[in-house]
Amino acid sequence: MSTPATHGTEGAGTLVAVWAALVALTATLVAVIRYAPGNPGIVATMVITPTKAALVFWFFMHLREEGRAIRYFLFAGLLTVIVFVGLMMLDYGLR
Amino acid sequence: MTEATVGTREASYLDAGHRRGIAAWILSTDHKRIGVLYLASLLSFFLVAMTIGVLIRIEQLTMGRTIMGPATYNALFTLHGVIMVFLFVIPGLGAAFGNFMLPLMIGARDVAFPRLNLLSWWFYILGAAIVITSLFTGGGPPDTGWTFYVPYSLRTTTNIPVAVFGAFVIGFSSILTGLNFITTIHRLRAPGMRFGNMPLFAWSLYATSWVQLLATPVLGITLLLVMLERLFGVPIFDPAKGGDPLLYQHLFWLYSHPAVYVMILPAMGAVTEIIPTFARRTIFGYRFIAFSSMAIAGVGSLVWAHHMFTSGLTDQAALAFSLLTFLVAVPSAIKVFNWISTLYKGSIELSAALLYTLGFIFLFGIGGLTGLMQGALAVNVQVHDTYFVVGHFHYVIFGGTGFAFFAALHYWFPKMFGRMVDERRAKLAWIPIFVGFNLFYFSMLVIGFQGMPRRYFDHLPQFHTGHLLSSAGAFLMVAGLLAMFHNLGRALRGGAPAPANPWGGVTLEWSTASPPPEENFAVLPTIPAKPYIFPREVAP
Amino acid sequence: MTGAAAVAASPHRDDVRSRMGMWLFLLTEFLLFGGLFVAYAAYRSIHRVEFHHAGAELNALLGVGNTVVLLTSSLTVALGVHALRSGRDREAPLWSCATILLAFVFLAVKAVEWSVKYEHGLFPGKPALAALPAGERLFFGLYFATTGLHALHVIAGAVVLAVAASLIARGRITPDAPVIAENAGLYWHLVDVIWIVILPLFYLAA
Numbered sequence: 112m113s114t115p116a117t118h119g120t121e122g123a124g125t126l127v128a129v130w131a132a133l134v135a136l137t138a139t140l141v142a143v144i145r146y147a148p149g150n151p152g153i154v155a156t157m158v159i160t161p162t163k164a165a166l167v168f169w170f171f172m173h174l175r176e177e178g179r180a181i182r183y184f185l186f187a188g189l190l191t192v193i194v195f196v197g198l199m200m201l202d203y204g205l206r
Numbered sequence: 207m208t209e210a211t212v213g214t215r216e217a218s219y220l221d222a223g224h225r226r227g228i229a230a231w232i233l234s235t236d237h238k239r240i241g242v243l244y245l246a247s248l249l250s251f252f253l254v255a256m257t258i259g260v261l262i263r264i265e266q267l268t269m270g271r272t273i274m275g276p277a278t279y280n281a282l283f284t285l286h287g288v289i290m291v292f293l294f295v296i297p298g299l300g301a302a303f304g305n306f307m308l309p310l311m312i313g314a315r316d317v318a319f320p321r322l323n324l325l326s327w328w329f330y331i332l333g334a335a336i337v338i339t340s341l342f343t344g345g346g347p348p349d350t351g352w353t354f355y356v357p358y359s360l361r362t363t364t365n366i367p368v369a370v371f372g373a374f375v376i377g378f379s380s381i382l383t384g385l386n387f388i389t390t391i392h393r394l395r396a397p398g399m400r401f402g403n404m405p406l407f408a409w410s411l412y413a414t415s416w417v418q419l420l421a422t423p424v425l426g427i428t429l430l431l432v433m434l435e436r437l438f439g440v441p442i443f444d445p446a447k448g449g450d451p452l453l454y455q456h457l458f459w460l461y462s463h464p465a466v467y468v469m470i471l472p473a474m475g476a477v478t479e480i481i482p483t484f485a486r487r488t489i490f491g492y493r494f495i496a497f498s499s500m501a502i503a504g505v506g507s508l509v510w511a512h513h514m515f516t517s518g519l520t521d522q523a524a525l526a527f528s529l530l531t532f533l534v535a536v537p538s539a540i541k542v543f544n545w546i547s548t549l550y551k552g553s554i555e556l557s558a559a560l561l562y563t564l565g566f567i568f569l570f571g572i573g574g575l576t577g578l579m580q581g582a583l584a585v586n587v588q589v590h591d592t593y594f595v596v597g598h599f600h601y602v603i604f605g606g607t608g609f610a611f612f613a614a615l616h617y618w619f620p621k622m623f624g625r626m627v628d629e630r631r632a633k634l635a636w637i638p639i640f641v642g643f644n645l646f647y648f649s650m651l652v653i654g655f656q657g658m659p660r661r662y663f664d665h666l667p668q669f670h671t672g673h674l675l676s677s678a679g680a681f682l683m684v685a686g687l688l689a690m691f692h693n694l695g696r697a698l699r700g701g702a703p704a705p706a707n708p709w710g711g712v713t714l715e716w717s718t719a720s721p722p723p724e725e726n727f728a729v730l731p732t733i734p735a736k737p738y739i740f741p742r743e744v745a746p
Numbered sequence: 747m748t749g750a751a752a753v754a755a756s757p758h759r760d761d762v763r764s765r766m767g768m769w770l771f772l773l774t775e776f777l778l779f780g781g782l783f784v785a786y787a788a789y790r791s792i793h794r795v796e797f798h799h800a801g802a803e804l805n806a807l808l809g810v811g812n813t814v815v816l817l818t819s820s821l822t823v824a825l826g827v828h829a830l831r832s833g834r835d836r837e838a839p840l841w842s843c844a845t846i847l848l849a850f851v852f853l854a855v856k857a858v859e860w861s862v863k864y865e866h867g868l869f870p871g872k873p874a875l876a877a878l879p880a881g882e883r884l885f886f887g888l889y890f891a892t893t894g895l896h897a898l899h900v901i902a903g904a905v906v907l908a909v910a911a912s913l914i915a916r917g918r919i920t921p922d923a924p925v926i927a928e929n930a931g932l933y934w935h936l937v938d939v940i941w942i943v944i945l946p947l948f949y950l951a952a
Contacts (some may be wrong), residue, residue, distance in 0.1 A: 123828055130821040137813055137945075141806070144950045156946040163942045171824045172935045173928070178762065180392055181769050188773040191420050191507070192780040195460060196787045198508060201523040202456070203788040318763055385770045393763040423774045427781035427895075434891055439871040441887035442785070448880025449887070453788050457781055 129170045136163050218624065222724035235320035236724060241306030242622065243327050248294050248302055249691075251334065255289035258282050260684055263677040269665060276663035280349035281364070283661060285341070287352030288369070292376050293334055295607050296465055299472035300418075301330075301383060303614050304411045306622055308387060310715035311405045313396025313733060315726055318389035326382040333376030340369035351661055353462070354429075356443040356454040360436055367436055370429045377422045377429075380468070384418030387411050398733035405713045405737060406495050410475025413499040417464045417471075421507065425461035428454065452517055459510035467506040469603055470570075471499055473610030474541055477563050480617050481545050483711045484560040485552025488738040491544040498537035505534040515586040524583055531581035538574055542567060557709070558632035562613035565640050569605025573598060576651060591661075594654025597647045605643060612639075612690065619694065620708050624721040625701030631693040638686030645679025712740060761925045768929040772936045775899070779940050782892045786947055789884045796881025801951025803868065804889070805859060809949030812855050813941060819848035820938040823907070823931045833921045835914055842911035845934065849904040856897055860890075889948050896940055903934045 140159045144152040168174045174182060219238045223230050231239055262282055265272045274282070305323065309316050317323050341347045344365030350358050359366050391412050395404065432454075434440040441447035443454040482489045489495065511519055511527040519527075545567060554560070576598040579585050589595060619627050653672035658665060665673055707716040715722075717731040790797045826841025860869075867874030868886060875886055910930035913919045919927050 123825055126821060126824045126828060130817060133817045133820075134814055137810065137817070140946065141810055141950065144946075152950070156950070160943060160946055164939045167820060167935055167939050167942070171820050171938075172932055177765070177769075181766055184766075184769055184773060187416070188420060188776055192777065192783060194508065195424075195780065195784050198511075198523075198526070199456060199784055199788055200791065201526050202452075202511065202519050203791045205520045205522050206792055319767055322767075381774050385767060385774070388770055389763055389767050392766060393760055419770060419774055420777050423777035424781040424784075427778050430895070431785075431891060434870075435887075440891055441870065441875070441883045442891065447876075447887070448883045450788070450792075453785060456788070457785065460781070460784070 125170065129166050133163055133166055136166075217723060218719065218721040219724045220624075220721055233324070235316070235324050237305050237309050237316050237320065237323060238622075238722065238724075238726075240323050240327055241302055241304075244297060244301040244305060244330070245303075245622075247327075247331065247334075248297060251289050251293040253691075255286050255294065256684065256687070258286040258289070260680065262286065263680040265663070266665065266673045267677050269667065269670060277349065279663040280351075280661070281347040284348050284351050288337060288348075288373070290603075291352055291465075292337075292373055293330075295469045295603055296380060297330060297383070298469055298607055299476055299611055299614055300387075300411055300414055300468070301326075301379075302611075303407075303476060303618060304383075304387065304414075304472055307618065307715055308390060308408055308411055309394065310718065310722065310726055311408050311713050312391065312394060312399050313714055313727065313730055314390065314394040317386050318394055319386050322382050323386055326379045326386070329375055329382065330379035333372045333374075333379065336372030336375055337369055338372075340365040340372060344368055353458060354432065355458075356432070356435075356449075356451045357445055359432060360444050367433050370432055374426055374429045374433075377426050380418045381422045384415035384422070387415040388419065391415075396730055396733060398735075403733070403735065403737045406478040406489065406492065406499075407472070407475035407713075409496045410471045410478070410499045413503040414468050414471040417468050417503050417507065421461045421464040421468075424457060425465075428457040428461070431457075452514065452519075455514050455517055456511065459513045463510040463513065464503070464507045466599075466603070467502055469607045471502060473566070473607040473614075474538075475499070476610050476614040476617070477545065477566055478541070479711075479713065480559050480563045480613055481548050482738045482740070483617075483709050484555045484557055484563075485549050486555070486710070486740045487548055487552040488736075488740065489544065490547035491540075492737060494540055495544050498540045501537040502534065505530065505537070509534055512581055512586075515583055516590045528581055528583050532578065535574060535578050535581075542571065556633075557616070558627065558629050558636070559613045559617035559709075561633055561636050562609050562616065565636065566606060566609040566613060569601055569609060569643065572648075573601030573603075573605055576601060589654060591659055592654035593650040593658045593660055596660050597650030597654055600647045600650070605647070615694065617709070618715075619697065620704030621715055621720045621722070623698055623701075624704050624719075625697045626704050626708065627697040627701060628693055631696075632690065635686050635690040635693060638682050639690065640686075642679045642681070642683030642686055646676050646683055647679070649673075649676035649679065710740070712738060759923070764925045764929060765932075768932050772932060775936055776940070779892070779895070779943075782888065782895070783943065783947070786888055786892075789881070789888065793881025793884060796879050797885050797951055799952075800878070800882035800885035800889075801948065803886075804949050804952075805862075806949045806952070808855055808859055809945055812852050813945050815848050815852045815855070816938045816941050819845045819852070820935055822848065823934045827924065827928055827931045830914060830919070830921055830924045830927055835917075835919075835921055838927070839911040839915045842907045842914075845907055846904050846911075849900055849907075852900060853897060856893065885948075885951070892944060892948070896937070896944060899937050899940070903937045906930045906933055 136159050140155055143155040168185065174185065219236055222236070223234065225233060231243060234240065261273070262279070265274055265279060305317070308314075344367070345363040346365060348354070348359075348364045348366050348369045349362060350364075350366065354366065354370060359370075391404070391408060431440070431442045435442050435444060439447075441449055443449040443451060445451055478489060478495055509527055509530045511523055512531045515524055515528075576594070580589060580595065580598065616627055616632055619625065649672045653669045653676075654660075656669065656672075658669040658672070704720040706719050708720070709716070712734065714727075714731060714733070718727050822841045822844040826838045826845065829835075829841060830838040863869050863886075864872070868878075869875060870887070870890060875883060878886070907930050910919065910927045914927060
């Protein structure tokens with residue numbers, strides 16, 4: 112069973128735009144943490160970091176061309192880490 | 207049902223290939239040969255670890271020293287655990303029977319990545335060799351127990367880094383097998399073989415593979431951190447450096463609890479194949495069994511801290527994990543109900559495979575119930591680190607996975623080797639195995655409840671009778687095991703030639719020759735729309 | 747028929763299978779670091795203040811700089827795969843070389859960081875580290891373990907990309923059978939994603 116080889120739905124322009132967004136998001140994150148430390152920094156991290164990762168997954172790693180199976184796989188992996196950290200916090204977060 | 211081909215043995219996977227001798231096997235990417243390689247390795251390691259177990263039981267025949275000192279005792283129970291857990295039960299039915307049967311059952315020619323499959327076995331052997339090296343180098347065999355708890359594992363002069371590195375390498379074997387099976391099930395099912403009519407053994411392998419894939423790396427990093435701390439003084443777990451030994455326990459059990467579901471799920475899957483065949487009835491609750499496999503894998507990954515109830519968790523954590531532990535028993539119980547319901551009013555043929563399977567259901571039941579007991583926080587305080595735990599896990603792992611392994615071995619032996627096993631001798635061997643097993647491990651439940659600590663070289667007089675009974679049971683059981691293996695060996699050398707379908711099974715492996723040709727199917731058989739449909743017998 | 751053309755035309759070829767296997771492997775790498783993230787979360791919650799202090803010892807500028815280096819290397823990898831898929835297989839290896847160059851930059855910066863720490867005695871086995879409060883010691887323990895393991899993956903990724911580039915240059919990977927090169931790219935991107943998580947945990951902790 113083969114799949115068509117050239118299915119590059121994104122052009123080079125899109126890739127560069129994604130890169131620019133990633134750098135901009137990084138700068139934003141650094142700025143928030145530098146100039147509004149404490150809770151804004153934490154919120155910014157929890158929003159920006161997954162967003163950056165999502166951009167890499169979706170565009171650079173061609174997740175938007177993949178079928179449901181692989182997308183669910185990634186979701187399962189991410190959910191696993193999140194759940195592990197969450198349950199750990201029942202111990203460490205409440206000490 | 208296909209026509210039996212008795213007598214003439216056509217070219218099978220056993221003869222195929224251009225290589226000769228041992229190279230033909232250890233360089234083969236044929237999933238069937240790899241399955242046999244795993245089977246031979248697994249059973250060899252089992253016999254070694256079993257012998258160590260016998261030595262432990264001899265030591266416990268008397269109070270004080272019998273045949274060894276305390277340091278040796280610690281090393282022996284560590285080695286027994288490491289070999290049994292990492293080299294026998296975790297690869298277990300998945301590596302041996304999963305490798306052989308999965309492609310056959312789904313109508314495929316091989317697994318998704320045959321060369322990766324061979325690499326899995328090589329990692330397994332390499333890891334085992336590294337562990338063996340730790341016995342004779344550095345400070346000698348580890349004495350921490352197979353759980354390598356800190357801070358002792360950071361302090362003991364025994365050869366922890368090498369042993370732990372060996373376990374790390376073995377982990378790659380498990381990860382690659384999981385990766386291979388997931389991809390195989392997603393991409394290599396024959397047309398008409400949907401997830402909804404796939405054999406339940408395949409479903410169990412699917413669930414197991416996810417656990418292997420996602421949980422094993424956590425063990426990997428944990429062992430790596432222990433090596434880094436020991437070798438380079440990186441502060442992570444050592445309380446003398448400010449670390450928290452509980453973090454090690456969390457990370458260790460994050461893998462090692464799901465690992466027990468890696469041990470049991472393929473066993474349950476094999477049992478789910480054997481029961482319909484020898485009850486000649488469709489399986490009761492196909493969907494429930496399929497979903498319960500996934501549920502066990504999922505919920506089972508959320509209960510790890512129940513190994514730590516007495517270690518100093520917060521109350522909230524202890525309560526949550528206790529609740530989750532109770533929940534995970536539900537899907538297992540669902541399976542037990544479904545198996546019994548399948549047997550009920552079935553046309554039972556008490557083959558050796560079914561006999562070991564019935565043993566499995568009973569013994570796993572006791573094991574599971576004693577597990578539930580420990581899930582209750584108050585009981586756990588009483589029985590943690592006692593022989594009650596040792597009894598419990600031997601009931602589930604040995605009475606469970608072990609008996610299922612033996613059942614699967616007798617069930618699929620004709621298919622794998624083209625020979626029939628002497629059923630009468632197999633069933634006779636079962637008796638001392640089953641009786642001995644219960645004497646062996648039930649005694650442990652009793653003395654454990656009475657307070658006998660585990661991993662102790664010596665014991666107090668009030669536990670002496672219990673230990674004697676336990677050891678007697680062990681020796682009886684081992685005698686039975688040796689008889690069972692001897693019988694299988696006889697079959698391998700000179701058993702009656704096996705037909706393609708000696709049991710009247712309805713999954714795809716039975717529609718090809720025994721043993722199968724290298725390409726599995728000369729002609730792909732029609733895939734039944736619904737699984738486990740048995741042709742009705744003509745009424746006399 | 748050449749090897750590559752034979753693969754491209756083979757009836758048994760299943761690119762989804764290859765990519766699926768690669769994604770599954772990437773998940774294991776993610777869970778490997780996931781264990782470190784679990785450890786970080788645990789220690790940070792019981793040593794909040796010390797983690798904040800220890801984070802100030804790290805050079806955020808170098809950390810952010812290295813982040814931009816890796817993000818750019820992800821771009822070059824993606825452009826290389828894009829070139830290959832678009833038929834420009836002479837151009838693709840050049841992008842791989844650019845990526846490997848950026849990998850060297852990353853590793854050089856990391857080497858500088860670590861040697862500075864070593865000189866200040868903030869290194870496993872060195873006295874200044876042992877003199878720190880427990881929480882700060884653990885921060886550094888996790889820092890060295892995590893960035894060290896990540897650096898090993900950067901090296902591995904660079905090797906993988908070099909092999910893929912060489913296979914493209916020799917015509918063993920072609921525009922109509924690019925899956926091996928795509929998989930190599932996937933590995934590199936994961937190395938980048940892991941660093942994306944590492945940045946705020948360690949370099950922006952202060």
